[in-house]
Amino acid sequence: MTAKMDTVSYENLIHREKVHGSLYTDPAIFQAEMETIFHNGWVFVGHTSEVPKAGDFSRRQIGKQPVLITRDRDNNVNLLLNRCTHRGNLLCNRTNGNASTFTCPYHGWSFGVDGEMRGMPMLQAMGEGFDKAELGLAHVPRVGIHRGFIFASLASEGESFEEYLGDAKVLLDRSADLSPEGEVDLSAGWLKHRFKANWKMLPENNTDGYHVGSTHSSMLMATGSANSGAFNDEMGDPSVIRDWGGGHTELDFAPRYRMSGRPFQWFGGTRKSKLPKYMAAMEAAYGKEETEERVLAGPPHAIIFPNLFLAELNITYFYPVSTNEVIQYYTPLLLKGAPEVNKRAMRQTEGAMGPGSFLLPEDASMAERNQLGLEALTPEWMDLRRGLHREHIDEENGLLTSSVSDETTNRAFWSHYLTMMSKASSRAGSGC
Numbered sequence: 001m002t003a004k005m006d007t008v009s010y011e012n013l014i015h016r017e018k019v020h021g022s023l024y025t026d027p028a029i030f031q032a033e034m035e036t037i038f039h040n041g042w043v044f045v046g047h048t049s050e051v052p053k054a055g056d057f058s059r060r061q062i063g064k065q066p067v068l069i070t071r072d073r074d075n076n077v078n079l080l081l082n083r084c085t086h087r088g089n090l091l092c093n094r095t096n097g098n099a100s101t102f103t104c105p106y107h108g109w110s111f112g113v114d115g116e117m118r119g120m121p122m123l124q125a126m127g128e129g130f131d132k133a134e135l136g137l138a139h140v141p142r143v144g145i146h147r148g149f150i151f152a153s154l155a156s157e158g159e160s161f162e163e164y165l166g167d168a169k170v171l172l173d174r175s176a177d178l179s180p181e182g183e184v185d186l187s188a189g190w191l192k193h194r195f196k197a198n199w200k201m202l203p204e205n206n207t208d209g210y211h212v213g214s215t216h217s218s219m220l221m222a223t224g225s226a227n228s229g230a231f232n233d234e235m236g237d238p239s240v241i242r243d244w245g246g247g248h249t250e251l252d253f254a255p256r257y258r259m260s261g262r263p264f265q266w267f268g269g270t271r272k273s274k275l276p277k278y279m280a281a282m283e284a285a286y287g288k289e290e291t292e293e294r295v296l297a298g299p300p301h302a303i304i305f306p307n308l309f310l311a312e313l314n315i316t317y318f319y320p321v322s323t324n325e326v327i328q329y330y331t332p333l334l335l336k337g338a339p340e341v342n343k344r345a346m347r348q349t350e351g352a353m354g355p356g357s358f359l360l361p362e363d364a365s366m367a368e369r370n371q372l373g374l375e376a377l378t379p380e381w382m383d384l385r386r387g388l389h390r391e392h393i394d395e396e397n398g399l400l401t402s403s404v405s406d407e408t409t410n411r412a413f414w415s416h417y418l419t420m421m422s423k424a425s426s427r428a429g430s431g432c
């Protein structure tokens with residue numbers, strides 16, 4: 001089934017207990033998602049630690065649109081459209097680096113890292129009264145930064161950054177609060193995986209606790225936790241899933257870690273004595289009691305809608321390519337002021353997310369198989385009713401919560417998706 005943006009009735013395709021398979025395969029829906037979610041909503045773009053010095057830049061995309069994160073001489077972080085203002089050439093094709101200016105290779109116009117036009121060959125032909133200031137690079141209209149995480153919206157109006165992030169900002173805090181300096185560092189470089197699946201399978205999978213025992217059984221066996229009851233609520237795993245609103249979702253392992261009473265379970269069960277400098281720095285910064293809680297609970301495992309995955313010791317984002325293709329990027333979550341942790345985190349990322357690893361290839365191959373399975377058009381619907389009868393509002397935080405293997409997070413994703421897409425669809429249909 002394919003349809004034009006203004007003829008799709010998302011209410012008919014998305015129900016609380018099931019979603020329609022065409023949501024992953026219809027090119028018109030993909031186009032509408034790019035426009036509504038990626039070009040008009042808020043998305044994650046990068047982190048300020050990727051551009052620490054004046055002149056640093058990092059090349060990214062917002063949906064399909066190429067952008068540059070730059071730091072200028074006044075220490076401002078800019079988000080610039082990566083498009084020459086002369087005839088539209090891609091201004092910079094390097095992944096990252098340091099530059100005083102960007103010079104377009106086509107006719108040689110040059111721009112500062114702040115976006116201002118610096119000059120062009122044979123300026124006289126532009127005529128009298130020409131003002132270079134008119135032809136500076138376009139800035140992304142709205143940028144929001146929380147704990148160094150950079151988000152952007154290409155729409156100049158709409159939901160504010162604070163409204164978009166909502167209460168889920170505490171998830172970003174939970175990552176940064178593991179650093180004695182209160183800051184994460186995402187400058188280690190990004191592993192890149194391109195695979196044949198619809199982008200929505202990533203946020204759906206990332207906070208799905210149900211698949212772990214099956215998809216990642218080889219990892220559970222290799223780490224000796226196959227019979228531990230982890231990820232199995234029937235065997236007593238007290239981990240929970242949460243709907244933070246706005247499509248942000250969480251799979252929180254902290255209850256299991258707290259039950260074990262042992263710190264650093266999220267870090268392979270490392271003993272405190274192996275990280276003496278880290279523990280001393282944390283205690284100096286936050287006190288003994290608060291440090292104990294932080295190293296017990298660990299970093300978050302959560303999605304910030306639509307494209308940021310706080311994957312405990314990794315950070316992930318992705319670019320949708322088409323209905324059945326996506327590019328995913330991973331980097332280790334490094335903590336400022338914590339070299340003992342960082343050295344090990346790098347190795348852990350290689351083992352979990354690299355090409356010869358367990359976790360990421362397993363998830364990617366499931367996503368590709370999912371996409372292939374959806375080529376069969378019968379049955380039309382995908383079932384999402386798991387745990388519907390037992391999800392509940394957690395009185396402590398007011399969030400919809402359920403057991404680790406339930407599909408509350410998937411339902412939360414689709415509920416927000418439906419809100420965004422049906423609003424856009426009704427605007428398009430009304431001719432506004």
Ligand code: FES
Nearest residue numbers: 084086087104107
């Ligand atoms: S397109 Fe960039 S200078 Fe002409």
Ligand SMILES: [Fe+2]
Nearest residue numbers: 205215216363
């Ligand atoms: Fe997984």
